[in-house]
Amino acid sequence: MGAMTETLTHPPRSDIQIESVLHALADPVRLRIVRELARIGCDGIACGAIDLPVTKSTRTHHLRTLREAGVIQVRPVGTSRITTLRRDDLDALYPGLLDGILAAPH
Amino acid sequence: MGAMTETLTHPPRSDIQIESVLHALADPVRLRIVRELARIGCDGIACGAIDLPVTKSTRTHHLRTLREAGVIQVRPVGTSRITTLRRDDLDALYPGLLDGILAAPH
DNA sequence: ATCGTAGTTCGACAGTCGTCGTAGTACGGT
DNA sequence: ACCGTACTACGACGACTGTCGAACTACGAT
Known part of the structure; x- marks a missing residue:
């Protein structure tokens, strides 16, 4: 099985760190x-x-x-x-965090 | 009036940026x-x-x-x-964000 | 006036980060 | 078999960041 169909590594819920999540969300492009x-919701979208x-x-x-921060899930x-x-x-893990961020004006 | 008693610059609520807030919170020391x-609550504490x-x-x-990110208020x-x-x-600005972060295990 | 305490400022340093271009890999279709 | 599409990997570069020590300023107390 080639690299494109390998399952990408995702941290399990218990390994997700708040610092990593916040750092991941702190960038304009990533926030976008x-x-x-x-x-879009749970349908997902091609990268x-x-x-x-x-x-x-x-x-x-x-x-x-x-x-790697545990914010998104990627499926080939x-x-x-x-x-x-x-x-x-x-x-x-962080009830309200995502909604609070999405509530920010943009 | 000397520098120690000058009022420190704080962004007004309307100038607070979500990216700056998230970046500020993404550091272990600052999160601590x-x-x-x-x-401690609203009493505050000496730095x-x-x-x-x-x-x-x-x-x-x-x-x-x-x-400068608008997360804290400092008063001499x-x-x-x-x-x-x-x-x-x-x-x-971001209802739930702070509570969500504080809910994280530490 | 002198001293100690609280905090800032400056320059330096190593490490990380976002960005890009180029090259490479994988999959689907013709 | 070949080609185009979708994405990854690598190396490079400049910019920013967290850290420190040393020097400095401000305020209160003796």
Whole structure:
């Protein structure tokens, strides 16, 4: 099985660290990704379909940061990767945090 | 009036940026400060009275970061500076955010 | 006036971060 | 088999960050 179909590493809920989550959310580009994912809901979206003012490689970098922090879930489908917000985990760990952030004006 | 009694610059509620707040909260030392301030409540505490594993100058640096982000309020009293959490402003701007963060295990 | 306490400021340093371009890998379709 | 699409990996670069020590300022007390 090739790298594209390997399951990407995601931290289990119990390993998610608040510092990592906050750091992941503190970047404008990543915050934009999270807002877009929250808007779309649980259907998810291909990484590349999110409109971002950065190159492909930077996009990959940000998505990895979000994934390794436990903020998003990435699932390979064909040549694409469907990304979803880990709302259930975040809400369980830090109730109100995500809603509070999404309530911010933008 | 000397520098120690000058009013320190704090952003008004309307100027507080979610990215700055998240960045301010993403550091372990600063998160510890915020947790301590939340525990103490609205009475506030002298900056130096918070137990931290860093030197004086690093402490000053972190407190400035928190203050300029709009997370804390610092008021000079004698040679000390009383620090309080801007709970009302943060709760108004991002309802649930602070509580969610404070709910995190530590 | 002198001293101690509380906190700031400055410069320096190592480490991290966001960004990019280039090269590479994987999958689906023709 | 080949090509295009989707994304990753690597190396590089400048910018920012957390940390410190040393010097400095301000206030209160003796």
